[in-house]
Amino acid sequence: MxxxxxxxxxxxxxxxxxxxxxxxxxxxxxxxxxxxxxxxxxxxxxxxxxxxxxxxxxxxxxxxxxRQVTQAEISGSIEVRGVLEGLAARQAAENTLSKAQTNELRELLKQGDDLFAKGSINEQDLAIYHDMNQRFHQIIIEASLNPAIAEALSRNEHLPFASVSALAFDRNNLVQEYRRFNFAHMQHHAVFDAIHNGQGSRAEAIMREHANATHGYAKIFSQMEKNGEKMHVLNNINSII
Amino acid sequence: MxxxxxxxxxxxxxxxxxxxxxxxxxxxxxxxxxxxxxxxxxxxxxxxxxxxxxxxxxxxxxxxxxRQVTQAEISGSIEVRGVLEGLAARQAAENTLSKAQTNELRELLKQGDDLFAKGSINEQDLAIYHDMNQRFHQIIIEASLNPAIAEALSRNEHLPFASVSALAFDRNNLVQEYRRFNFAHMQHHAVFDAIHNGQGSRAEAIMREHANATHGYAKIFSQMEKNGEKMHVLNNINSII
DNA sequence: TATGCATAAATTGGATCCAATATTTATATT
DNA sequence: AATATAAATATTGGATCCAATTTATGCATA
Incomplete structure (x- = not known):
C-alpha cells in the first residue's frame, strides 16, 4: 500500500x-x-x-x-495567464537569459522545427510537443527571476488558460491541429528572439498574443457546453496545457 | 470566549x-x-x-x-499586481461600467478632490484616502467581470505590491506623502476617464504605471533592510495597501 | 578539540471519539 | 394539499491518543 x-x-x-x-x-x-x-x-x-x-x-x-468552471471563467483565466506570462517574457528579456537557458530554449525550438518539418503531425507528435511546450514556458517564467509570477500562476495552473501547447482536445482534426501548433511554434521562435535581443516590450506583446490563441479551445468547450455534453473541463484542459 | x-x-x-x-x-x-x-x-x-x-x-x-519577503520579492509582486490590475482596467473599459459603478467611482474621485484641495494632508486624511483607494480598485476589478483576476490577486493580497494608495509608511514626511498621493489621485482620474470612454489599452497602460508608483515604497523597505532595521514587512505593507 | 554514533526530544501525521451544526425527511396541523 | 414543526440524518469541527519522522543533544572515541 x-x-x-x-x-x-x-x-x-x-x-x-x-x-x-x-x-x-x-x-x-x-x-x-x-x-x-x-x-x-x-x-x-x-x-x-x-x-x-x-x-x-x-x-x-x-x-x-x-469545481465547475464556466466558459466565461475559462476565457478570463486565459487573459490572466496572458498578462502574467507576458510579464515573465518582458522581465526575462530585461534580465538577459543565462547561457544554459539560451541553449535549452534553442534546443527546444530546434526539436520543434524537426517536428513540424514533416508538414503533418500525429498524436504522438502532439504528446512530444506538449512536454516541449511546457518546458519552454517554464524556462521563461524562471528567467523572469520573479517568483511572484509563478505564485500567481499556481492558483490557476489547473485551469485552461494555458499557453497554446499540447495535446489537442479535438484530436480527430489533426490537419487543423497541425496549423494551430505550427503557428504556436512560430510564436515561440518570435518570443525567444525578442527575449534574446533584449526587446522586453516586444517579447511581452508576442507572449500575450500567444496565450490568446488558447481562446480557440475555450470556444470548443463553449460549443460542448451548449450541446449539453459533459464538460470534464479540468480534465480536458489539463491535457491541453 | x-x-x-x-x-x-x-x-x-x-x-x-x-x-x-x-x-x-x-x-x-x-x-x-x-x-x-x-x-x-x-x-x-x-x-x-x-x-x-x-x-x-x-x-x-x-x-x-x-514568511520573510525580500526586497526583490516585493518588487516582483508590484509588477504582478500591475499587470493584473491593468488587465482589470482594460476589461472594465471593454465591458462598460454599470451606472452604479460609474456613480460610485465619480463620488470617490470627488471626495479625493476635496481631500487634496487643501494643499496638504494629515494622518487622518491618509486613513480616509486608504479606504477610498481600496474601494476604487475593488470596483474596477469587479467591473472587469473576470473572477480569475481577483483569484490570482488573492494569492498576493497580503504582499506589498498594492496600488499606491493609503497610509504612508513614512508618516513623518507628510509633504512628500501629499505629493505622492495627490499624483496617485490624478492617476485615478485618468484611469476612470479612459475606462468611461471605452479606451481599454489606455486604461491598462495608466493602471500599470499607477501600480509602479508603489515601487517607491519598496525602496524604502530596501533601505530599512540595508540599515538592519527589522522589516515587519507584512505589517507595514498591509498598512500601505 | 573535533567527529561520529546513539539516545532523547520535538514535531508533525493519522485515527478515533465526541460535539455542534446544517440539511433532509417525516409528521402533524390547518 | 400546503405549511409549519419536529425528529432523524448527514456532515463538518474539535480534542485526544498513538505512531512515525525529523531534529537536537550528549557522550564516547580518536
Whole structure:
C-alpha cells in the first residue's frame, strides 16, 4: 500500500484532473476517507487544500464539490495567464537569459522545427510537443527571476488558460491541429528572439498574443457546453496545457 | 470566549499581518494551540491554509515560520499586481461600467478632490484616502467581470505590491506623502476617464504605471533592510495597501 | 578539540471519539 | 394539499491518543 499522508492530496488532485471525479460531483469526508482507505483527518486537510487550489468548491453543510468552471471563467483565466506570462517574457528579456537557458530554449525550438518539418503531425507528435511546450514556458517564467509570477500562476495552473501547447482536445482534426501548433511554434521562435535581443516590450506583446490563441479551445468547450455534453473541463484542459 | 473553528485562521492571519508575530518567527502546532486555547487540529489546518496564502513557510520537521519577503520579492509582486490590475482596467473599459459603478467611482474621485484641495494632508486624511483607494480598485476589478483576476490577486493580497494608495509608511514626511498621493489621485482620474470612454489599452497602460508608483515604497523597505532595521514587512505593507 | 554514533526530544501525521451544526425527511396541523 | 414543526440524518469541527519522522543533544572515541 502506498504511503499515506501528503499523498492523499496528490491522489485526489489526480482523480479530479483525470476526470475520474467528474466536475460537479459531490464529495464528503467520510465516504472519501473510506474509499481511499485512510481516516478523515488527511481527507479534511486535502479538501481544504484543494479548495484553495480552486479544484473543489465548498457546499456549506453538504460537503465539497468538484469545481465547475464556466466558459466565461475559462476565457478570463486565459487573459490572466496572458498578462502574467507576458510579464515573465518582458522581465526575462530585461534580465538577459543565462547561457544554459539560451541553449535549452534553442534546443527546444530546434526539436520543434524537426517536428513540424514533416508538414503533418500525429498524436504522438502532439504528446512530444506538449512536454516541449511546457518546458519552454517554464524556462521563461524562471528567467523572469520573479517568483511572484509563478505564485500567481499556481492558483490557476489547473485551469485552461494555458499557453497554446499540447495535446489537442479535438484530436480527430489533426490537419487543423497541425496549423494551430505550427503557428504556436512560430510564436515561440518570435518570443525567444525578442527575449534574446533584449526587446522586453516586444517579447511581452508576442507572449500575450500567444496565450490568446488558447481562446480557440475555450470556444470548443463553449460549443460542448451548449450541446449539453459533459464538460470534464479540468480534465480536458489539463491535457491541453 | 469567541467561537473557535474557522476563527483560528483569522486570528493567526491577523497576528501575522499586525506584526504581533514577527517575520521569521517560528511557530509549532502545540505551543500555538495552547496559546490560542484550542487543540492541535484547527491549528494544523490553519498552518496549511496560511502556508498556501503565502503567510507561513514550512520548515520540514521544525514547524512553520512567518514568511520573510525580500526586497526583490516585493518588487516582483508590484509588477504582478500591475499587470493584473491593468488587465482589470482594460476589461472594465471593454465591458462598460454599470451606472452604479460609474456613480460610485465619480463620488470617490470627488471626495479625493476635496481631500487634496487643501494643499496638504494629515494622518487622518491618509486613513480616509486608504479606504477610498481600496474601494476604487475593488470596483474596477469587479467591473472587469473576470473572477480569475481577483483569484490570482488573492494569492498576493497580503504582499506589498498594492496600488499606491493609503497610509504612508513614512508618516513623518507628510509633504512628500501629499505629493505622492495627490499624483496617485490624478492617476485615478485618468484611469476612470479612459475606462468611461471605452479606451481599454489606455486604461491598462495608466493602471500599470499607477501600480509602479508603489515601487517607491519598496525602496524604502530596501533601505530599512540595508540599515538592519527589522522589516515587519507584512505589517507595514498591509498598512500601505 | 573535533567527529561520529546513539539516545532523547520535538514535531508533525493519522485515527478515533465526541460535539455542534446544517440539511433532509417525516409528521402533524390547518 | 400546503405549511409549519419536529425528529432523524448527514456532515463538518474539535480534542485526544498513538505512531512515525525529523531534529537536537550528549557522550564516547580518536
Amino acid at each position: 502506498s504511503k499515506p499522508g501528503q499523498h492523499v492530496i496528490s491522489r485526489l488532485r489526480q482523480m479530479i484532473l483525470s476526470g475520474e471525479l467528474e466536475s460537479g460531483q459531490r464529495l464528503a469526508e467520510i465516504p472519501t476517507a473510506e474509499q481511499l482507505g485512510v481516516s478523515r483527518t488527511p481527507v479534511r486537510i486535502a479538501f481544504r487544500t484543494l479548495e484553495q487550489e480552486g479544484l473543489l468548491t465548498k457546499l456549506s453543510g453538504r460537503g465539497y464539490m468538484v | 469567541s467561537k473557535p473553528g474557522q476563527h483560528v485562521i483569522s486570528r493567526l492571519r491577523q497576528m501575522i499581518l499586525s506584526g504581533e508575530l514577527e517575520s521569521g518567527q517560528r511557530l509549532a502546532e502545540i505551543p500555538t494551540a495552547e496559546q490560542l486555547g484550542v487543540s492541535r487540529t484547527p491549528v494544523r489546518i490553519a498552518f496549511r491554509t496560511l502556508e498556501q496564502e503565502g503567510l507561513l513557510t514550512k520548515l520540514s520537521g521544525r514547524g512553520y515560520m512567518v
